[in-house]
Amino acid sequence: MKKRALWKDIFREIGHTKARFISIFAIIMLGVSFFSGIKAAGPDMLDTAGTFYRETGLMDLKVQSTYGLTEDNLKLLKDVPGIGEIQPGYSADVFAGDNALILKVFSYNTDATLNQYRMIEGHLPEHSGEIVLDDVLAGEYALGDKVTFSGNGKDTELSDDFGTLDYTVVGFVRSPQFIEKNNRGTSTIGKGTADAFAAIPEADFKLPVYTEAYLSFTDTAGLKAYSPKYEALIEQHTQAVEQALSGVPEARLAELRAEGGKALSGGPLEVAAAKQQLAGLELPKIYVTDRNVSPGYTEYKDNADRLSAIASVFPVFFFLIAALVSLTTMTRMVEEHRLQIGTLKALGYGNRDIMAKFMVYGTLASLAASVVGLAVGFTLLPTIIYNAYSSLYNLPDIVKSFYPSYSILSVIVALICTTLTAWIASRVELRSNASVLMRPKAPKSGQRIILERVSFVWKRLNFVQKVTARNLFRYKQRMFMTVFGVAGCTALILTGFGLKDSIGSIAGEQFGTIMKYDALVALHDDVPAGSRDAYEQLITGESAITGTLNVAQETMTARASGVNDQDVNLFIPASVDSLSDYVELRDRTSGEGRKLTDEGAIVSEKLAKLYGVEPGDKLTVVDNKNETFKIQVAGITENYVMHYVYMTPAYYSSVFGKEPVFNTELLNYGVQDAAWEDGLSEKLTASERVAAVSFSSSVGSAFDDTMKSMDVVTLVLIVSAAALAFVVLYNLTNINVSERIRELSTIKVLGFYDKEVTLYIYRENILLSVLGIVAGSGLGILLHSFVLRTAELDATMFAPIIKWPSYVYAALLTLLFSGIVMVFMHIKLKRIHMIEALKSVE
Structure with missing residues (x-):
């Protein structure tokens, strides 16, 4: 009961x-x-x-060779421990149609189990001359349309690679290799980047060897993608595949020379030239890459x-x-x-x-x-x-x-x-x-408040202001609760807006203010002198290019106990005096410039934070042969994306015992036009001297697009914090009114009008809200800083800034909800039953 x-x-x-x-x-x-x-x-x-x-x-590993993969190479892969599927295939970069789209064309086999396509419309290619296109081209092509391949005007070369150059669109697909909507990776033709991918029947390729092989492993099948266990296994399998193929480059080179020698013994014209070409063949390179090379996978x-x-x-x-x-x-x-x-x-x-x-x-x-x-x-x-x-x-x-x-x-x-x-x-x-x-x-006994002791202020206050001041100090617990509650909500809202400011500033700062160059050209070093001269003529012939700077870039690994290994880009300019025209080295806080000297290197700020190094300390790096080097830290520079170590050629030589290889050229030009950049990229990519081209505008835009996806996250934070602010203000105000119901009834009996009764309460609430907003702004700065440190990735540093409009927005939102609560409370105060409230509770 x-x-x-x-x-x-x-x-x-x-x-x-x-x-x-x-x-x-x-x-x-x-x-x-x-x-x-x-x-x-x-x-x-x-x-x-x-x-x-x-x-x-989706494949676990991808194997490629500069001279292709033979059946003998595939047999070696079958002996790799834990191997599951081995799926060889063909691919080529082509121009498509009159609009000169660059397609990455892959072979399709109905028996394929790896990298399967997800059908959006139509069906997969079944017969020769059929093609499925990347879903991003659905607006430019329709089912049944014709697509013609071309290659820089040299159709005869393409006809040696393909059975036909004319295809009918039979479907639109998506691929697990390209999860980003606007990134299809690099291209060996045209502007250097692909616009879309496509797939045709494997029989339509006429290549003598496979261009790649996709691998999967039995022990990774049940593991979650991105998990540490999966990543560790893939690292082991990568090493095993590289070991299995370690003798392939020498064997493949010998095979090509032998085949060429047999062909010469039968009598091609220009035998001497052919012999020279065979003798000049380089050792092929084997590339074993994991899923991280797929555009968008890591991001x-x-x-x-x-x-x-x-x-x-x-x-x-x-x-x-x-x-x-x-x-x-x-x-x-x-x-x-x-x-x-x-x-x-x-x-x-x-x-x-x-x-x-x-x-x-x-x-x-x-x-x-x-x-x-x-x-x-x-x-x-x-x-x-x-x-x-x-x-x-x-x-x-x-x-x-x-x-x-x-x-x-x-x-x-x-x-x-x-x-x-x-x-x-x-x-x-x-x-x-x-x-x-x-x-x-x-009830609490009345006492003089601190403000009463300041007589020159107290005398100038009117009756209502004195009552408000007394009430605030009389109910100290409620005052602190309200201020703290409002401050907490304001801090959350401000942090949400601050995150938007910090994240939105990265692209502009990194790819505009710090990286001042307009384009980066990666260069092949092992090319004939004629190709070098042709490249130089191409650069000097472009009147819009206002300056160039040769740079040696090399990737190493920073290592220290208790810190995750980090990829570090060594950046060695050929001309130290010209560096400031291309890269801004400066202290983030003071803006003071940093100058390279032969006494040490300048490291990027996030790298210095991760490894706890300051000027005068040493940073340990490891090369691809696992050899360790110590780099003297001479200064720290502002940087937001990836890790950089800047040093002079002389200091590089003193640390690594060799001369730097200038494998990159930075370009500055006065033209800000996408069409002009596409044209320049096409010319550069066609040069044998050029390995790859990237433009700061496109890199910055791509990174900015990625960061803008965080806008919705920050919006969720702001809306949630704003809703919390409303509930907190309503709750605290409701408690305030309930606690003082007899007091409010008394002043109503004494003749106060409804608006005056409301103002009697809300003078206090407005003042406490303002105090909460001020306190919340300070608390928001601390919370924002803490969230940035927590949310940052190892290779990224958020700009630790909050722009002044964010303070205004946070304050206005808090005041807005305070005003809405006032409206609700005004209605409640009007309904107070004075007689009932004033009855004795004894």
Whole structure:
């Protein structure tokens, strides 16, 4: 009977205090949904990509050779431990049609199990002369259209590679090798980058050897993509494949020379020239690459990791504010029931029975909020965030999962916020005896406040202002709670806007202010003198090019105990005096320039932070032969993307014992036109001297597009923080009004109008909101800095800035919600029943 009465009392209490129950429910629901949703978004993104890779059989490794792969090479691969599938194939870069699109054309075999295509429209090629195109070309071609291959006007060369150059479009597909929408990798023709991919029947290729082979392994089949275990196994398999093919280059070169010698013994014209060409054949190179070479593969994981990093910071702050407001609410609820608590205590009820009501009340609110919050968090937020990234990637709909660990943690934290606070609040009250509890709590004695002692200020205040000041200092606990609650919400909103500022500034700073050059040309060193001269003539013949700088670039690995290995780009300019025209070396804080000397190197800021080095320290790097070198750190420079070590040629020679090879040329030009850049890229790519071309404008735009995908994440943060601000302000204001209901009724009886009564309360709230905004701005700076440090990846540094409009937006949003709450409270104040409120509670 006692339990039944308890439950009746609890549900009666919920019915009478709907606003309080809903406010606790709302604040816990927001915290749980935000925590679970942000936590689940990163894993859901990785799970979606992993499922797509698994369903389409994305290769584990790709093997290529500069002279192609023979059947004997494939036999060697079959002996690699743990090998699963070996799928050889052909590919070539061609121009397509009159619009000169650059296509990466792959062979398609109906028996293929790796890198399967995902059909969007039509069907896969079944007969000679059929082609499927990249889905990005669906707007330019339709089913049944004709596509003709060409190669820089040399159709005779292409006819040696393909059975036909005319194809009919039979379908549009997506490939697991190209999950980015706007990146199809590099090309050996034209402007140096491919526009799209395509697939034709394998029989339509006439090449004598395979151009690549795709591999999968038995022990990676059941592993999640991007997982540390998968990455470790792939590293082992890469080494095993490289070992298996270690003797192939020499054997392949000997084979080619032997074949050429037999052909010469039979009598081709120009025998001497042919012999010279055979003698000049270089040792072929073998390339074994993993999934990371696929455009978008690594960037997608980076984006998911950023989400996971943010998820480890923001929800904690949400729950802290939720706990604070819940404590205030439950404390107020217990104080309202002093008479009932005293009566029950006098009737012989134990403390546990009396506390049960408040604990069950809080538990019901938190459990109901947790269920709704988990449902919203696991379904809505990951979808919103994933859809934002879907503008960058060609992936199927998100795979949403239920995460028991996040759910249990959410419920535990929610119960701590309500049930524990109810226990604490009721425990404090129950320390008093029944006779004390059955009487109303004595009001605080009036005291002079600090402001009264400042007489020249106090005298200038009118009556209402003095009352407001006295009320603020009289209810110090409520004042601090309100200021802290508003400050917390303002800090969250400001951090959201600040993240947008920091992330949005990276591309412009890195690829405009720091990297000042317009184009980077990677050069082949082993080319004839004639090719070198032709390249120089090409550069000097372009009147728009205003300057060039030769640079030696080399990748090494930074290593130290307790720190993840990092790829480091060594950057050695041929002319140190000209470097400032192409790259800005400077201190981020002071803006002071950095000058290269022969006494040491200048390292990028994030690299210095990761390894804890300062000017005067030494950085350890390892080359591809695992040889270790020590680099003296002479200075630190501002940098946001990747790691760089800048040094003079003389210092490079002193550290590595060899002269630098200038394998890169930086270009500056006065033209900012995409068509002109495409034309220049086409000319450069056609040169035997050029290995690759990249333009700062396109690199910066691509990086900016990736960073802009974070806009929706920051929007979710801002909206969630704003909703939290509304609930917090409503809750605290509602408590304020409830605590002072007799006071407000008294001044209404004394003749105050409804607007005056509202202003009586809201002068205090406005002042406390302003104080909270000021405090929140300072707290937001600290939180923003902490989130940046947490969310940054090893190879990226966010710009630690918050632009002034963000402070304004955060303040205005907080004031907006404060104003909305005022409207609701004004309605409530108008409905105060003065006679009922002023009745004695004795």
